Amino acid sequence: MAVLTAPKIVSSRSEYTDSHSMSRYLATDGFTALRKALSMHPEAVATEVDSASLLGRGGAGFPAGRKWSMLRKAPVSYLVVNGDESEPATFKDHYLIEREPHQLVEGVTIAAYALQVSQAFIYIRGEFALGLERLQQAVNDAYEHGALGSDIFGSGFSLDIIVHPGAGAYICGEETALIEALEGKRGFPRIKPPYFPAAIGLYGQPTVVNNVETMANMPWIVNNGGAAFAALGQGRSTGTRLFALSGRVKNPGVYELEMVKNTFRDIIFDPALGGGIIGDKKIKAFIPGGVSAPWFTPEQLDIPLGLDEVAEQASMLGSGSIVVLDEDSCVVRAAWRITKFFSRESCGQCTPCREGSGWLERIMYRMEHGGGRREDLDLLLDLCDNIAPGLSWPPQQTTICVLGPSIPSSIHSAITNFRDDFIAHVDHNGCPHD
């Protein structure tokens, strides 16, 4: 049975329909954490975050406290918040932006105070029209409330936040591409080294780039202490996190769960959570952490929802997006659609990603729509190998950023686990599910 005892840290206002309003926010302890933080020494705030062992919620899972400590000392530095959530099946930041915008603003302000940064940017996916509206309103509310701007709550600390809408490119969720886009340039990821944001970031200055959900954790950590946060979860995976569950489940949605205490089986099948497969069909496979992650099969349902626990099985918890495929789902179609997404969203800079994704997509299209050949299976795997040599996980890469090595996961997983489905497509000259 699912363990649902942990407090709601970032989605505590989910029962209110007006959770996005300033009045609701103030009525539910809004800005108490910020007032508390401002009464503390900035380093003490950073220490609380460090002791929370909060891992970044963007996908890579790098400890937020350590990221902050790596910021190069310079007269000017920036805090950039990544809200460019654009991957298919990933929608947990979307929830926080639309439903808890003040919490995000407060979290950003706390983080900026800890980092002693006076300018922050929140980069929001351009398609989040309602989210943009609500977040901008929250920023305006905060200014009006004295929680933002100069001399916040009389503390002497000042911060400006700019909400910057993206222009419809998934790659701008990659932190260095996001920085390029913020600077008004094409969203081409930068090469690391030397362009680690902590050293050479926005406008060449040291920059911390954190995910929306990471920021949303700040008020609770400040109010309750890093130790309380670290007491939740297990091992490296502390606290709670949001999981975006979708696919062939009865109750798709965003769930905040304590880390590691539940398994994939719990979230997919527990009546209080996913509620099982639609029509009570059999589960065929699931993607554990976003569409760039290698797939899992039903044998792996009992793996706990923890970073290391999933990594040990050669995949990743990533952004916490879980996609469920049932016995009627076409794995070829699923892999094709994912590949098509990456092909369209490749920035076009690096040859293996640009050309590889397009080529793979065209082969997968044939496979699904007729014209697939048996020899295409080896070709697909070899092309995947040329993008991510060895097809291991975590992947090796031939490209500047990790979009490239994300491409092969779905095809590799699908062929490895469901080769017969591909053969059936070849023999049927198209999709047998159609």
Added chain:
Amino acid sequence: MTDALETRTTVTLTVNGREVTATKGEMLIAAADRVGTYIPRFCYHPRMEPVGVCRMCLVEVDGPRGATLQPACYIQVGEGMVVNTESEKVKKAQDGVLEFLLANHPLDCPVCDKGGECPLQDQTLAHGSGETRFIEEKRHFPKPIEIGELVLLDRERCIQCSRCTRFASEVAGDAQIDFAGRGDNIEVAPSPTEPFDSVFSGNTVQICPVGALTAKPYRFTARPWDLEQVESTCTTCAVGCRVAVQSSSNRLTRVLGMDSEAVNHGWLCDKGRFTIDSVVGIDEAPLTDSARRIMEPMIRRNGELEAATWGEALREAARIISSATTPSAVGAIGGAALTNEGAFAWQRFFRGVVGTDSIDAQYGDGLDPVLVAALPRATINEAAEACTVVLLTGDLREELPVLFLRLREGLVKGTTNAVEMSASGSALSALSRVKLPIRPGEAHLVAQAIATDDAPLATLASHPHGGLFTSADLVEARRLIGDDGSGVVFVVGRPNVAESAAPIEAAIRIFAERFPQAKFLPTLRRGNVNGALDMGLTPNLAPGQQFAPTAGRSTLEQLRAATTGEQSVIVSLGGDILENVVDTPLASAALKAASLIAVTGHGGPSLAFADVVFPTTVMHERLGTVTNIEGRVSLLAPKVTPPGSTWPDVAIASELAEEFGQNLGLSDPEETANVIEATTGYPCGSAMRSAMEGVVVGRIDAQTERRLLDPMAFPGIRSADLVGIAPRAGSIASSDASVAGVASRPALSNVAGDINPVIPMPDTYSLRLVVDRTIYDNGAAVRGTEALRALAPTSVLRVNPHDLTRIGVTSGGAVRLTSARGSEVIAVVAEAAVPRGCVALRHGTLVTTNASDSANVGNWIVDSEQVVVEVRMESL
């Protein structure tokens, strides 16, 4: 230089099991190149910043997480680094990238201009699988599309290496092309609003590693394997870019930039690259059009120029010269179009045979050659690496384009600061740390203010339209120049040819005296004008920059003497006098009055006055040496057989001397080069023998080694006969003698003229005229080249917006412009870079209305007797 090399830190790394030494900070791909380990590449270009996008140069580098694939073009060498460029993993990754690049690349090599010299084709032949696994439909785009006047783009062939877009934004600063779209639909696209009108657009074609970019003039004209090549020097301007000149049998097909460390880094301007058409000329053009190639001798009979034999023409010329009452009634104008050898032969003819010193390679718009010779000369590299450059010259992008590129690099990187003293702004203005705009007649005042104190500011501020900069600007300029000018290069020339040389020359002398450690790079801009002056085609200097025993007339003095009858014969050497002298009424009056013997390769308006015409060989047809702005003497190599009965200048001068019963002792260019070197120490003979990077006069320390040619970076240039014989400074036998004349060379104290000319301020209603230059100037190179002719701008008066508002005319309207010489209706455009109280015109731009005597507006208006030209502007 040696010291700097020694203090650099070196690192030791292992490449394929071999220990190699490299410079700290060097990119791995360059270090590997030097030790002979070639790593395949497409996007990497040694003259641009790396981007690491094509991923072809992936190699295995050992690191904390084991050996990982890293782009060799983007990873700096490190101490103890272990690199494998040949492992199975590397090979698979590189083969994979190559296959990906070929996936969408069309199989149209047989009809592609790049076929046969294509980096993608070459690497596919070397490493490709031979069979494609790509059975899908390839990517399609309409093709080709025009992205600029001279460049076509085939997007299907493009491999997105970003060389062209990086060249445009990073090197040229003309970012009108960039990527559009994404994924495998990404494409290079021109700006939707701004055309790619860069004067450097041809470089993008040259460095394209596939056939995506093609140059309109070359497209479909030849196959690379049919091309023969010589290395030569471009003489379109005086930068002296090293070029590969290519022909198919006897037809010139293409000029490519050679990667010369000292001069052009592989780049060329479009004028230098595309003017080969003008060598052939346009047959149907009239004799008075510089597009016409002159291929046979002519004599004026019954008022018309008619074809003649060489014997007839020589006899007629000798008769005209002999008919002059005294030797000093004969003079010669021009010489920038000659080789050093041709110039030497002509000066020997005029001084030795005729007995006149009235010879001048400049057209009254240059600098005093005594001053030029007296200045401590900087090389282009020294200017590009200076801590500060002071720009007291015209817009270098228009006048000496590749010098602009070389200087721009340091300004963009911030390694060089610029102080700009400009009469009408320039393409370097935006990059200059300090801008000190100068109105005509003010250069020496501004120089004084920099060199001494703020006192001249009061005078400058008394201009009816006020001062143009503040005391704070002067403080910053002085700080950048420092106490004695060490590490500073003054780039000096004539920013305004409607103004006499006096204010500028005074300014240069003020700087040279005040900042003794500074060096100077004069921007005398025409072809081989620097060589012609060094060869004694000046009224007061003999070959080798030594004083001549007696002094003759300068060009303007000769023209005036012709109008008064003191001089009865003018010999025009090379360029057209009417096209080059800014004071056109004076020039045409002189040509009407005197006899004209024209020695030229091209037609021109002056031929209407010519009595005898001698057809000469031109660039790409003749052997010789030329000297660039920094004093670098380099080889000019013939590629095609001269047409018709054209002769080289050495032969014409020698044969004409024979008519006077004298022997110049110069039978051909090689002998002439050796005679020059033997008699003056000037290194023509050495330069002709050693080729490559040439020899800088008197500057053995300025020798540079030729970089190894990377055919991936400079496709199309044949390497076999060019690589590996870098000139060794020590091997040039006579270079120590190249300063033989140093004892008698001019010093600053020899320079004549007032160091503080007094020029009255204009009244409130007068405006001062600036005539500056444009690259596409309707000269022989532009008019003779189909592709460039359309690029010549029409004449327009550029006016400060403040002054336009004052007379109530809007930009795009027209005004009546009046000078003491006459008046004209002309279109106006607002331009903030033109100082208030001034108006600016481009020299050599066509005017739409019929200006008196000349097709060149601005010319009729300029009175060369005046120090500055005052005009008035009225709304219509």
